[in-house]
Amino acid sequence: MNSKNQKIEEIFEQAVKLLRDGKTPKQVLDLWPEAETELEDLLKLTNILKEQKEFFEPKQELLKTILNQLEKIDVAEKELSPYLIKNKGRFSIINNLLNQIHNLMTLRWKIAFSLIVIVVGLGLYYQFGLEKPQYVIGLDNQKILLSEPSADVNKMAEALNQEASIEQSLTAEENALLIDIDSSMMSDFGQSYDENEL
Amino acid sequence: MMKMNSKKIIISLIVFVVAGLLISGVIWAKGQTNPTSTQAQLKNFCERLPQILSKIDQRLTEKQSRLQEIRNEHWQNIAEQRNERNERLAENRQRWDENRAAHFEKILDKAKDDEQKQTVLAFHQAVAEAISQRRQTVDQAIREFRQDFDEALASRQLLVDQKINEFLEASRSALEQAQTDCNNGLEPRTIWQNLRDELKAARQKLNQDRQEITKLNDLIKPLTETKQGKMHQAVEAFQTTLQTAKDELKELLGL
Numbered sequence: 001m002n003s004k005n006q007k008i009e010e011i012f013e014q015a016v017k018l019l020r021d022g023k024t025p026k027q028v029l030d031l032w033p034e035a036e037t038e039l040e041d042l043l044k045l046t047n048i049l050k051e052q053k054e055f056f057e058p059k060q061e062l063l064k065t066i067l068n069q070l071e072k073i074d075v076a077e078k079e080l081s082p083y084l085i086k087n088k089g090r091f092s093i094i095n096n097l098l099n100q101i102h103n104l105m106t107l108r109w110k111i112a113f114s115l116i117v118i119v120v121g122l123g124l125y126y127q128f129g130l131e132k133p134q135y136v137i138g139l140d141n142q143k144i145l146l147s148e149p150s151a152d153v154n155k156m157a158e159a160l161n162q163e164a165s166i167e168q169s170l171t172a173e174e175n176a177l178l179i180d181i182d183s184s185m186m187s188d189f190g191q192s193y194d195e196n197e198l
Numbered sequence: 199m200m201k202m203n204s205k206k207i208i209i210s211l212i213v214f215v216v217a218g219l220l221i222s223g224v225i226w227a228k229g230q231t232n233p234t235s236t237q238a239q240l241k242n243f244c245e246r247l248p249q250i251l252s253k254i255d256q257r258l259t260e261k262q263s264r265l266q267e268i269r270n271e272h273w274q275n276i277a278e279q280r281n282e283r284n285e286r287l288a289e290n291r292q293r294w295d296e297n298r299a300a301h302f303e304k305i306l307d308k309a310k311d312d313e314q315k316q317t318v319l320a321f322h323q324a325v326a327e328a329i330s331q332r333r334q335t336v337d338q339a340i341r342e343f344r345q346d347f348d349e350a351l352a353s354r355q356l357l358v359d360q361k362i363n364e365f366l367e368a369s370r371s372a373l374e375q376a377q378t379d380c381n382n383g384l385e386p387r388t389i390w391q392n393l394r395d396e397l398k399a400a401r402q403k404l405n406q407d408r409q410e411i412t413k414l415n416d417l418i419k420p421l422t423e424t425k426q427g428k429m430h431q432a433v434e435a436f437q438t439t440l441q442t443a444k445d446e447l448k449e450l451l452g453l
Contacts, residue, residue: 134297136290146293149300151308153453156301157444160325163294164332164433170287171340172426174280181272182358185265186408189362192257192369195397198243198250198390 008038015039016046138166240387244380247389251373258366265362269355280344291333298325314451321447328439335432343425350417361407365400372396 015028025043029036134146144166147159302322309315376393380386447453 134293136293137286146297147301149297149304151304153305153444153448153451156298156305157440159297159301160329160440161437163329164436166290167287167333167336168426168429168433170283170290171336171429172422174283174340174343174422174425180414181268182355183408183411183414185261185268186358186362186404186411189258189261189365190401190404190408192261193254193397193401195394195401198394198397 008035008042011035011039012042015043019043019046136163136166139169240390243386243390247376247380251377254369254373258369262362262366265359298329309451317447317450321443324443325440328436328443332432332436335435336429339425339428339432342428343421346421346424347418350421354412354414354417357411361404361411364407365404368400368403369397372400 011032015032018028018031019025025040025047028043029039032039135143136146138144144162147155147162150156302318306315306318309318372393375396376389379389379392
């Protein structure tokens with residue numbers, strides 16, 4: 001199967017070349033009757049793409065602008081983006097858009113974007129993922145850690161006794177810091193005048 | 199040489215005496231009241247009285263109008279503090295409940311068979327009921343405390359208002375009397391003296407009333423003690439129930 005596909009590819013490449021050289025599709029098909037069906041489909045597809053050429057291919061000026069904005073990369077680099085590699089016969093609008101976006105993003109931006117994603121991810125994990133220690137609010141708004149749940153009945157009882165104590169202490173706080181407004185007001189009225197200054 | 203020294207001594211003595219006389223003169227002059235200026239002041243007292251009246255009355259009126267505002271702010275503060283405490287208590291209780299449920303889950307997981315599970319569930323039920331009972335008692339104690347406190351404070355405020363009104367009445371009455379006396383042509387010095395005495399008496403009375411009114415702490419103390427007593431009982435009852443339930447559970451589970 002693979003060898004057959006390979007042969008079709010080779011035939012297709014030669015057929016495309018002949019078409020470029022000025023041969024008609026019929027002439028090209030006659031050369032390979034054994035692959036006539038597959039070749040005919042491929043050539044039809046090629047024809048469609050050729051007719052829609054302007055839609056798919058960017059203008060020269062735009063290509064120049066994009067290329068100038070790109071940082072120079074080492075062409076000997078092994079790691080080339082798959083979008084830069086010419087896909088065999090397959091081409092899509094989405095791929096083209098991704099290709100253009102990818103080309104615009106410099107290495108610096110890629111690193112920054114990755115860092116942002118990592119930080120946001122960690123933040124979300126810390127906020128929602130991690131189990132935060134439980135606490136209650138005690139006197140003077142102090143945080144009092146609750147005991148770690150365990151199967152130990154004694155520890156559970158200790159926690160319950162602690163609950164009772166804290167509750168009791170909190171309710172004792174009520175009105176402890178109440179200011180004597182009434183006494184202050186009486187004092188204030190008493191300073192409305194000084195009879196010695198008449 | 200000796201002649202020069204004695205000359206110096208004499209000159210120094212003269213300077214010293216003259217300076218001393220001058221200083222004494224100044225002190226004497228300052229110490230003396232100027233009968234002319236005091237008399238003028240008293241003579242003009244009735245002319246100055248409307249101004250004095252207006253000034254004092256304005257101050258008293260301002261404080262009076264501010265009185266209710268201060269009272270309202272005070273009650274609002276109390277209400278806010280109470281709401282804050284209610285919210286904190288509710289939030290704490292929710293967290294305690296969650297923590298307790300997590301404990302029970304772990305204890306339940308340890309149960310080997312259905313019988314043990316039933317024992318744990320029964321313990322859970324007993325604890326839940328004890329906590330509910332304790333919380334109800336605590337909430338009721340708080341409610342009663344707040345009610346008693348509000349009544350006591352309101353009653354005290356009424357008394358304070360009464361004393362302040364008495365002071366205002368006495369002060370204004372004294373000022374009006376002074377004006378009447380001026381209109382009737384009484385001796386300014388007498389009017390001035392009377393007014394001074396009456397205003398002083400009004401202030402002293404107010405101060406005395408302030409001392410005599412029950413201190414706020416003394417007002418709250420018995421109420422607080424009652425509340426704390428009830429809470430202490432509730433906590434003790436809870437702890438006893440918990441201990442009993444815990445011992446039973448441990449015995450049945452063989453812990």
